[in-house]
Amino acid sequence: MPLVFAAATNHGPGITGRRDTAPEEEVAPFFEGWKRLHQRMEVANLDALVVVSSDHIQNLYMDNMPAFIIGLGDEFPGPTEDEHFLKIPKTVVPGVPEIAGVLVEEVMETIDLSYSGELALDHGFMVPLHFLTPKYDVPVIPLIINCMFPPYPKLGRAYELGRALRRAIDQQSQRIGLLGTGGLSHWPASPLSGKVAEEWDKEFLDAMIANSREDLIRYSDAEIERDGGPGGHEIRSWITVAGACEGSGGTLDFYTPLPSFAIGGAVIEMTVA
Amino acid sequence: MQAYNVQKLIFHMNTRPAVYERYGSDRAVLFAEYKLTAAEQDYIETMNVGALFEMGVQPQLLAPFAGRENIAWPEYIKGMETPGPLLKRDS
Numbered sequence: 206m207p208l209v210f211a212a213a214t215n216h217g218p219g220i221t222g223r224r225d226t227a228p229e230e231e232v233a234p235f236f237e238g239w240k241r242l243h244q245r246m247e248v249a250n251l252d253a254l255v256v257v258s259s260d261h262i263q264n265l266y267m268d269n270m271p272a273f274i275i276g277l278g279d280e281f282p283g284p285t286e287d288e289h290f291l292k293i294p295k296t297v298v299p300g301v302p303e304i305a306g307v308l309v310e311e312v313m314e315t316i317d318l319s320y321s322g323e324l325a326l327d328h329g330f331m332v333p334l335h336f337l338t339p340k341y342d343v344p345v346i347p348l349i350i351n352c353m354f355p356p357y358p359k360l361g362r363a364y365e366l367g368r369a370l371r372r373a374i375d376q377q378s379q380r381i382g383l384l385g386t387g388g389l390s391h392w393p394a395s396p397l398s399g400k401v402a403e404e405w406d407k408e409f410l411d412a413m414i415a416n417s418r419e420d421l422i423r424y425s426d427a428e429i430e431r432d433g434g435p436g437g438h439e440i441r442s443w444i445t446v447a448g449a450c451e452g453s454g455g456t457l458d459f460y461t462p463l464p465s466f467a468i469g470g471a472v473i474e475m476t477v478a
Numbered sequence: 479m480q481a482y483n484v485q486k487l488i489f490h491m492n493t494r495p496a497v498y499e500r501y502g503s504d505r506a507v508l509f510a511e512y513k514l515t516a517a518e519q520d521y522i523e524t525m526n527v528g529a530l531f532e533m534g535v536q537p538q539l540l541a542p543f544a545g546r547e548n549i550a551w552p553e554y555i556k557g558m559e560t561p562g563p564l565l566k567r568d569s
Binding site for chain 1: 479482485486489492493528531536537538539540541542545546551554555558559
């Protein structure tokens with residue numbers, strides 16, 4: 206069974222941690238969009254979900270920083286953040302090492318991946334999963350892209366990672382989904398927290414909709430930092446999803462700036478052809 | 479790699495309960511092990527998140543650490559905007 210579902214959306218600790226102080230009219234479109242995404246993921250009836258995110262310095266530091274690292278564990282504890290900070294109860298999310306291990310073998314034909322049997326899931330994974338697979342009954346394969354400490358993997362490599370993942374997933378018999386999380390523009394936990402660059406977000410989303418590799422990978426790291434903020438580096442997760450769907454475009458479900466959650470919020474579902 | 483040691487300590491305090499426990503019980507030795515400067519020690523003890531940010535500490539380290547130190551989000555953001563101690567130094 207080839208890849209059966211691919212989408213990209215946001216994460217952010219404020220989505221759960223500061224939900225109670227956010228104006229309802231601002232955040233309702235976001236949660237309605239995630240409800241629709243949840244419904245579409247249920248229809249996809251996934252056997253496993255590859256989730257691509259950054260690590261927010263909860264697993265990885267500069268003493269040994271991989272560009273890409275995949276989780277091969279039987280299970281993943283999460284969230285790593287304190288419950289009173291994130292307002293998501295601690296749990297354990299099942300892994301699926303028998304699939305993850307096979308994916309790694311194939312991906313490594315073209316992309317060198319680090320791997321770990323002990324990754325823990327931070328808000329980059331847990332916030333979306335809390336809404337999209339709330340029973341945590343879909344086994345997860347976490348894939349982390351370094352978006353925290355430069356030098357970051359190049360955007361073109363994130364796209365190539367997606368292409369390699371697709372090739373690997375398409376060789377499996379199970380129904381596998383791919384979800385990228387992060388971005389869009391944001392200046393997380395910084396003095397500019399709450400700033401959202403709408404034009405920058407929309408330009409990037411246009412490139413996702415068209416799945417234009419050239420447009421998606423045209424940004425330099427300095428341009429991302431300046432125009433999309435430090436959190437903008439997480440567009441790498443989206444680009445990986447685009448790479449997995451090369452040749453097909455995407456459909457934007459919604460875009461809405463969410464200053465209360467300090468993100469430009471969106472869901473895009475890619476056509477899986 | 480800016481502020482390598484102080485970021486490493488905050489990373490370990492955020493992710494390793496035993497290290498955070500030592501921050502409460504064995505602080506001076508812990509700081510020495512991580513080779514923190516006097517300024518870094520002061521900024522951590524007083525939760526001067528704005529000063530830590532200005533010296534290059536990733537705010538993704540600071541936000542969860544501030545939460546653990548019972549700094550509310552609005553107070554944390556205020557501290558990022560205007561550097562200064564958010565906590566009094568333990569005497």
